[in-house]
C-alpha cells in the first residue's frame with residue numbers, strides 16, 4: 001500500500017460500509033448491463049424503480065433486441081437521457097444477441113464495442129462479475145478520491161491510474177464502492193458533511209473549523 005495512512009483509512013471505510021456492493025438490483029448478466037447503462041447520470045434508486053417492469057417486458061437480450069423503440073423509450077422514461085439510452089439498449093442487445101449468441105462478452109474490448117458502454121461501464125461489469133480487477137471512476141469516486149488526496153489529477157482516467165498504482169488490485173472493487181457510498185452519503189458534491197465525516201482525520205480537504213477531532 002502506497003502511504004502509511006491508507007491502511008487506516010481503508011479500515012475505517014470497512015467499518016463504515018461493511019457491505020460494499022452495488023445498490024442496483026439485478027440477478028443476471030443481462031440485468032446488470034442494462035442497469036449499469038441506465039445508471040449513467042441517474043440515481044440507482046430511480047433505475048431500480050424502472051427495471052422490474054422493464055425486465056418483465058424484456059426478460060433477455062433477445063427480447064430486448066426485438067423491442068420497438070417508442071415502447072422501450074416509454075418504459076424507461078423516468079430515467080435521464082431516456083431517448084439515447086433506449087437507442088443504446090436496443091443496439092447493445094442486438095449485438096449481444098446476434099454476435100455473441102445471447103451471452104454477455106467477457107473481455108473489456110468486446111464490452112466497450114457495445115453501445116452505451118465506455119471504460120467506466122466496462123470496469124463496473126468486469127469487476128462486478130469477478131472477471132478481472134477493475135476500478136471504475138465515476139463522479140463520486142473522482143471527487144472523494146481527490147478530496148482525500150488519494151489522487152490528484154483532474155482527468156478521470158488519470159485518477160483511475162493513480163488509484164490503481166496506490167492500492168493493491170484485491171481492494172479495487174471495495175474501494176470503488178466505499179468511495180461511492182461516502183460520496184453519496186457524506187462527502188457530497190455541494191456541501192460535504194465534514195462535521196459528520198468519520199474519515200475527516202485523514203482528509204486534507206476537510207473544513208477544519210468544524211472538525212474537533214482532526215489534526
Ligand code: SF4
Nearest residue numbers: 187192194197203206
Ligand atoms: S472531511 Fe469533508 S471533504 Fe473530507 S472526505 Fe470527509 S466529507 Fe469529504
